[in-house]
Amino acid sequence: MKTGKKILAFLLAAAMMVPMAACGSKAKTPEDIQNAGKLVMATNAEFEPFEFKDGDEVVGIDIEISQKIAEKLGVELEVSDIAFDTLITALQSGKADIVAAGMTADEDRKKNVDFSDPYFNASQAIIVANDSDIVSRTDLNGKTVGVQLGTTGDKYCTNEDGENDITVAEVKRYSKGMEAVSDLIAGRIDAVVIDNFPAEKLVEKNSDKVKKLDEALTSEEYAIAMPKGSTELQKMVNEVLKEMQDSGEMDEIVGKYISAE
Template sequence: MKKMKKLVAFLLVAAMMVPMAACGNKVKSVGDIQKSGKLVMATNAEFEPFEFKDGDAVVGIDVEISQKIADRLGVELEISDIAFDTLITALQSGKADIVAAGMTADEDRRKNVDFSDAYFNASQAIIVMNDSDIASRGDLNGKKVGVQLGTTGDKYCTNEDGANDIEVAEVKRYSKGMEAVSDLIAGRIDAVVIDDFPAKKLVEKNADKIQKLDEALTEEEYAIAMPKGSADLQKEINAVISEMKESGELDQIVSKYIAEE
């Protein structure tokens, strides 16, 4: 009888914990964010000019867009600088309200998060040594390629399902693009695949050694990510992006950072 009572008690506790856990994973509404007084933006500040460090501050195109969203909601913008491959987890666990990190709105990610309308068209650039025999994207076949962990370049070069037309010999992953470039210069890899704008910055700093190919590996679009089911937040973010496009403000922000290159 005692064992039966203990079992019943255990089942009652377990049943009570299920709804509690569900509440913990509740998607925040715009009202919830406004009540908290802050919009938490998760990013990886290693992606100039979209997000990068200027002293102790994180600045860049994505930061300015996120600030406009925070202003529309009437809250403060709080920036969480974390590893790129943990950004979606931060959304799913409720540690962040949005991800603005030069993130490509691809189909795999759409299974786990919702995206805003696209705010930028981008591409995956190929960086090689100045004397490299790699002259086009097709020349990456059979080569050792460095990528930033969790990016579109990583997924494309890894090519797990074999659907892509490029088959590299080996993919080496890095937390930062500059680490991949260092290995390229040191001769440890044959090429680096990374987003176009950071690629330009990296090449500019090492123009005597490396170059960016004219041909891109892939074309893509950046959008702001949010937890699945964030319909009201998505509506507000899309409204901000639309207004910024129509007014020309988005182009002005992008041009400001690109001009600094």
């Protein structure tokens, strides 16, 4: 009986430790990254112009910003291209040092990661078919809307907190924005809600079939995420962002990928 009790106690202790380990995330310091000799930046390369594929290479605004951070640290940049809804998990599990992915620094995410100062103001846009009768956000009521899984657009359309006055009939989630637009063109969904600049790129490539409405759904700020408690790393990243903004380099990088209209 004593042996059985000891085994039971051990199993209970182990069961209690598993969720604690799963929820924990080790803070990263600049020294940790320098000792590793590389900065691992996780992203989802389906978000042009912030991150996208040019052949086999991942390029975009966030990659160039991350390269500047790596240079400040004196290390190589390693880009890890993974699904958007696994980015925060990658930070928490130690598989990535930072996330730069056109990620909105919202309150829910701040519970799990630390964010840098914002580096870009963004909004959510609506894409519809050229012959669609949807002309404003209120027309989304009762419609089937496509979103990229885990994004602000997903949160907006799901509307679990009831903060929005829009109630869609169904939210269809996709790993890539282009997959949602393909379903829109095929008539399987009524609209797509995605960040404004990626929306412009998607419409540009399919302008004979889809269009972007002028009305913006939200106002938000992109920031770079890192493991909770990474105070020193956060300070250093903020310094790099400020240097880039003060020197005009940030505007140059953004202008390189986003043409003024």
